[in-house]
Amino acid sequence: MSPTSAKSPSAPVAARDPDELRRLYTEMLRIRRFEESAARAYTQGKISGFLHLYIGQEAIAVATADLMKPGDRVVTTYRDHGFAVALGCKTGACMAELYGKKTGLVGGNGGSMHFFAKEEGLWGGYAIVGGHVPVAAGHAYASKYKKDGAVTLCFLGEGAMHIGATHEGMHLAGLWRLPIVFVIENNQYAMGTPLSRQSPVEDLTVRAPSYRMTSDRWVVRDVFETRDRLAKAIDRAREESQPTLIELLTYRFRGHSMSDPAKYRTKDEVEKWKEIDPLHRAEKELHEEHGVSEDELESIDDKVTEEMDAAVDFAESSPLPDPEHRFRNHYVEDDLAATEG
Amino acid sequence: MSPTSAKSPSAPVAARDPDELRRLYTEMLRIRRFEESAARAYTQGKISGFLHLYIGQEAIAVATADLMKPGDRVVTTYRDHGFAVALGCKTGACMAELYGKKTGLVGGNGGSMHFFAKEEGLWGGYAIVGGHVPVAAGHAYASKYKKDGAVTLCFLGEGAMHIGATHEGMHLAGLWRLPIVFVIENNQYAMGTPLSRQSPVEDLTVRAPSYRMTSDRWVVRDVFETRDRLAKAIDRAREESQPTLIELLTYRFRGHSMSDPAKYRTKDEVEKWKEIDPLHRAEKELHEEHGVSEDELESIDDKVTEEMDAAVDFAESSPLPDPEHRFRNHYVEDDLAATEG
Amino acid sequence: MAEIQIREALRQAIDEEMGRDDTVFIMGEEVGHYNGAYKVTEGLLDRYGEQRVVDTPIAEAGFAGVGVGAAMAGLRPIIEFMTFNFSAVAFDQILNNAAKLRQLSNGQFTLPMVFRGPNAAAHMLSSTHSQAFEAFYCGFPGVKVISVATPYDAKGLLKSAIRDDNPVIFFESEVMYSVKGEVPDGEYLIPIGQADIKRPGDQVTVVTWGQGVPVALAAAELAAADGIDCEVIDLRTLRPMDTEAVLQSVRKTNRAALIYHGWPYGGTGAEISDRIQRLAFDHLDAPIERVCYEDLNMPYAENLENLVIPSPERALEGIRRVAYFNV
Amino acid sequence: MAEIQIREALRQAIDEEMGRDDTVFIMGEEVGHYNGAYKVTEGLLDRYGEQRVVDTPIAEAGFAGVGVGAAMAGLRPIIEFMTFNFSAVAFDQILNNAAKLRQLSNGQFTLPMVFRGPNAAAHMLSSTHSQAFEAFYCGFPGVKVISVATPYDAKGLLKSAIRDDNPVIFFESEVMYSVKGEVPDGEYLIPIGQADIKRPGDQVTVVTWGQGVPVALAAAELAAADGIDCEVIDLRTLRPMDTEAVLQSVRKTNRAALIYHGWPYGGTGAEISDRIQRLAFDHLDAPIERVCYEDLNMPYAENLENLVIPSPERALEGIRRVAYFNV
């Protein structure tokens, strides 16, 4: 589809606080630079396995993180680095996980596709398409059960809408009116397959009524707009315990994973989407509307780049996991045994 | 729900050929009497396992069978006797299957929940809820592939709409525009659970747009009306290779299976539905509108009852399967070996 | 001591644990308003209400996953499969989520939950409804697997399973829910991982579990009449397995027969056989015999089903082959 | 004889069979326009078009079931799982439909179909993406199971699998797709159910398959340097198993080690062990050893993964335990 097919006006510039925008821009930039550093390390053969980059979709994770209250949870896919960075996980630990190091986010157990950071609200990167949707519904069930007021945000790709687990998880959330927001990150492709060859319909929110869910759908052009519209759904979950289905039209500028040359799309299509890249839009606005100078922008970038270089250094200089580590964390007793020494 | 909630006018009496009606009435009566005989045998301890009766839903199988062309297929659930009888399977063989006899429809291998009669167009009774929906889509895929002009009719309970396999099968049928008709037999309950506790929405055809399917929905009061509306969907599949989703509002007058006392519903509710039982409606119309006498009706019933008594005698006097039979039909070679002796 | 059915023993376990810990809840098809397809949960809805006794739509992958997610968030779900045959559609949730999330999250998440329901062949339900799932669920790390055969074991082990902080697969038997036995009046727990000698003896070690137990005990009676003294060991927990209990007996008897409900290829049966040959090699005077399902899809016809399922008579033949090998 | 990769051998098999029989088609994720996640199906879409080379949405249960239904209706589907890890969501379709429909229908329906894709651990994909599924799919009747390790076996057995009138599970290996080997220029078939001696020897029988084969052969080299002469048997077909080939070798060597990719509990490994101890009891001079995955969820970290996966060195230890037992 073309990025302009779902129109949506963005907040008037007046209402847009420059400092806010600078902060969100910086967060988006942190994700992009993190992903670029990871890609570099992968190309250098320092990272192995599968590596799915979030480049192009950063505004979604940043807007989400900005709205989360303590206790709220994000459950997402294997394309999970962006949320980890946005939620405040140490970029060093994230990078070290990709390197399979002891200091990694999950001690080298999970790698790129399986990030977990409970404290920061990242309740998981899941690698089986659709398998996390019922789990996210389970988190929301617990919130309703315990009345803890927490909201669960479940992210999935458009390619995950056709598998059974997604349907069952959404159906139960709709039946039980769980405090959850399902967000489809429709980046137009499931690996090499465009939505048009995955689904007979283009608008995936058409499914919402069958789960008795409110829905919303927009092109992710602007981090403010994305934050505002996500906020409505989060409030609906928190205040009324009503689930929502959101479809976000976005784009990944890289291949599905590092091993994918993405030959299945035209330069022209990619360019069209690059024109509305929320990161560049924010940069442009800061510069042109809010008088942030090239130098200032550069210094922001320098600081972010420094952070990512440090993350890489940290990862590279970190030790490998202890051999005994592989025996831990299967059964609670293992860890007790481990702690008992 | 109440049987009157989805209104639908039935064909004017003028257009209703008495002989046609008598024929269809007789077919419905054959199913009912077959089920009653099976229930009796079960109560006498002559049949074991699970026994799911079709009493109350007969008009659906009869209308369907009346519309099928050679090569067309019915794929349904474990509630499958009605289709077997309507499609012309020998009632003796059907009853013998329930008895687990050598002369049974599938040689005593499958029992009540697993009827198969390929020649008659019964491509299976399936006992895992939703598991047959992708299989039915596969039959339709083969028809489109081979251009054989056959239509696949896939029946499922309303309780099967929430499981993943159903969603995936319907999604693929919608994506690939397969020549298939999905018919939900909404008999109001999944075992003891009313639809209101299974689904956040009452109208299950709300799902159709997400599969880009045409849909239809009506209360099964009248076998003619049911046949007419099913015919439209079958034509759509045969002529245009377009899938359809139909929801039929119906009722089972017995428990979910013989072991279910059905305490979860009121006498009053059952009575309401009995008032529109298509079988009695047809009987009443034959008598009151078309002057078929009580005696004639009785003689129809006597002939049908005779058939079912004969079926029971056949089942009871049939031999058990040979012990070696259990080794057959796992791998094609087994049967070759078997035929080679 | 009261004489109660396995069904009641299981209900007492669930009831007592729900009573002492309000994070425990039970979810599944027909567990509430219908009081359970096999009446295990009878009365619980009235006592604990709809939030803790939850009827689900038919969506096993969905509610198994909800259980996983609820456990991660601090609840203690009991997920009932109407029968384990229907857990096949939830296989991914058990294999890739329940069994792995603690390891994947490097211990950040704990999954205290139980998946329970009837397992193995009942009576004349044909092949889709007559399967023993231990071969599948014992085959990977991250879960514990229990299979019970008496009211005493059922209550004591289900209580332990509910209190265990790991995912536990708990196998019951549709045809044994009405089996009666004595259960202490006071509270008791049976530790997970301990086998139980259901019949002492010293000539042939018979290893069994679940629906195999009554078959093995009946076969042991027949063997006794034959002058063969069998020791019948009920594993009770299949993962982790009480290998030592089996080895101790085999070191004494030097002969072993495995009698159980399940297919012959691989699974728990082959695993026990391998452990015995490996860890008691020099003690074995005869090859280990297995008496289980024939390697067939279960037929519906009663006469055929009875041939596929292990009978005490067929089990006796196995015991005799073991007892008289090289004798 | 041409030197080609396993990937190409599989492609030739599919291509040749699609060429000779237009009821054969292939369906799966990215098999068409993307030319296959691992390029096994490269070029097939151009040659056979969208109806016979079918890209699917991510819905394994759905398209596995479509394959079952298409097979019943007279087509010969090849269902590709991008990896077998993703077949867990289609488990019910394989267990309760593919494996049972012929029996349930009393032979009215024939299901000539193949489920294929890479199996077992690749490299640094962590636990959800590193699983060996033969323990699950060999565990029930109604399917045949094949696992290949060379281009020659891959082509000859895949062609036989496609022509077989039963459902066949066909295991490949992501890390071995590029392995090269000689393949005859003309057409050939390898019968299902026949093991192959990949290395003759007479002191220790090493049974292996799939990704275990190169490990076993490397270990046999190390053992040879140690003065231990191993016979390496590649099962190739796991169900039905060529038990006689294994027994013949064991009757000669009196010692057996099983080296494979997969978890230790149950499965094909334990099954072989049980068959050997039962059918060659008097020939065994040492307990059968198994060298496979440690009983753990696969970690992502390379150093840990290398410890969990069987290495030639660890395999050698197993072989030595067998060779020097009671010596």
Ligand SMILES: Cc1ncc(C[n+]2csc(CCOP(=O)(O)OP(=O)(O)O)c2C)c(N)n1
């Ligand atoms: C059940 C299952 N099938 C297949 C895969 C392999 N796979 C991983 S990601 C992917 C594409 C997913 O596309 P989408 O849902 O749109 O998410 P995106 O990658 O675009 O963010 C596939 C097919 C998987 N991980 N799980």
Ligand SMILES: Cc1ncc(C[n+]2csc(CCOP(=O)(O)OP(=O)(O)O)c2C)c(N)n1
């Ligand atoms: C996957 C699965 N889960 C559970 C069951 C047990 N079961 C058999 S029938 C049934 C109720 C189905 O209700 P519905 O779909 O409305 O069909 P009906 O029986 O009313 O015709 C259930 C839960 C099953 N057979 N398969």
Ligand SMILES: [Mg+2]
């Ligand atoms: Mg996508």
Ligand SMILES: [Mg+2]
């Ligand atoms: Mg119903």
